[in-house]
Amino acid sequence: MLYNKATKVGFMGCGNMAQAVIKGLIEKKVLEAQHLFATNRSPGKLLKFKESYNIQICQTNEELVESADIVILAMKPQDLIAAIEPIASLFHEKQIVISLAAGITMNTLKKNLSQCRMIRMIPNTPSIIGSGLLGYVASEDVNDYLDTITEDLFSSLGKVVKLKDEAQLEAFMVACSSGTGFVYELMMYWNDWLQEHDFDDDLAKELTIETFLGASLLGKTNINLSLEDLQSKVTSKKGVTFAGLESIREQEIERSLRVAFEKSSIRNQELAKLLK
Ligand SMILES: NC(=O)c1ccc[n+]([C@@H]2O[C@H](COP(=O)([O-])OP(=O)(O)OC[C@H]3O[C@@H](n4cnc5c(N)ncnc54)[C@H](OP(=O)(O)O)[C@@H]3O)[C@@H](O)[C@H]2O)c1
Known part of the structure; x- marks a missing residue:
């Protein structure tokens, strides 16, 4: 998969952080709304957000995974495994998965989604106003390509910092x-x-x-x-x-x-x- 303006990005969970990323991507014209997909457990906030930004709404997480090249796991850590476990086999090796959840290690993510390239990212709360810090580690030492994607997707939220390993991510x-x-x-x-x-x-x-x-x-x-x-x-x-x-x-x-x-x-x- 080559990253370009037509890359489809799916947000599983459309709470504060996902909404901030989507808003940044659209306002900075990184991607168009038609290429952004989202699901949310409760439909209310998703519908409101669609009204403002006209993103694509998926009815289920299965549909989201089948629609997106990059899947951003933007739910709370305690909801994440239960959400991905039953649909793990739908993810494919060309997909990139970015988890925003603290406390869920790369090993745990890989246990469920061994086929995907993976990024673990930790944002801080000022990200919501574009003054954040967002640290990340990648599942494998890929190349500049994953770094560019990560930087492009999240730079509207603040400074994106690549970290050496998960020990540094914890610090x-x-x-x-x-x-x-x-x-x-x-x-x-x-x-x-x-x-x-x-x-x-x-x-x-x-x-x-x-x-x-x-x-x-x-x-x-x-x-x-x-x-x-x-x-x-x-x-x-x-x-x-x-x-x-x-x-x-x-x-x-x-x-x-x-x-x-x-x-x-x-x-x-x-x-x-x-x-x-
Ligand atoms: N906000 C921050 O400043 C911040 C800072 C550091 C790290 N993070 C991390 O970023 C992630 C997102 O945080 P947030 O603040 O955006 O959380 P949030 O506002 O609670 O949003 C999480 C969303 O995930 C939805 N959800 C839960 N289970 C789902 C499922 N199975 N399928 C689809 N959607 C589901 C929830 O739906 P409901 O509407 O039903 O609740 C909720 O809207 C978390 O892992 C958090 O730890 C956030």
Whole structure:
């Protein structure tokens, strides 16, 4: 199969992530709506989405697999195996399958779909607004061809990063996908502090968001500077920031966060065993 404008892409599951990808593909004119197919367990959101984008709706997953060159598995991990197991024999060796589900390893996917070339991709939530990070591994060391397809299909959601292996994919998931949740946890501490100092809820939230956004954007616009360089620009010896940073280091906040990262990795491995 050669990838071209007529390549048919099917989405099994048309929730938030699939809708974001479809929207990106159509708006950026990567593929036309007539070449995009989707199914969903409950018909309501699929019909609404068809009304907006005029994609092709399949009544069953069987029909979807028979219609698409590339099948994107976009359901929650706990639904995925039950969906593909009964129709596994319909997939054929020319098809490319892209799974977005965390916790379902390449081995588990291959057990069901050994005939297909496979990509495991982990997006993070900012992907829905086009500011995401999407890490992936391929089932075999194919060539640039699968990488081009993956980049083309998902680049409207953010930066697409090819990873060495599933161990690196797990580290990526913890830092960049679960990591988004960790950042919100930190933001809540900022928010609480401001509220305790008489800022009303809306302003406290806005100031918190702008602080994190501003720090990130400053880093992004000065990509040649290290994070230490950026930090040193707000830190004068024995000054206000310095005093706070000294306390952060004394209380070993880095160690606490490392333990949190490790716990997330362990949980991912437990889930992978459960979802085998
Ligand atoms: N959203 C994110 O930011 C994000 C971030 C990281 C990873 N992911 C991963 O991306 C995948 C999709 O996430 P999501 O947020 O888009 O989930 P979602 O909004 O819950 O969408 C999943 C969709 O799959 C449908 N579905 C379930 N079983 C099905 C079946 N057998 N056949 C067809 N459709 C079926 C569900 O239908 P119903 O309408 O019946 O529920 C639902 O609409 C997940 O594996 C998730 O872990 C998402």
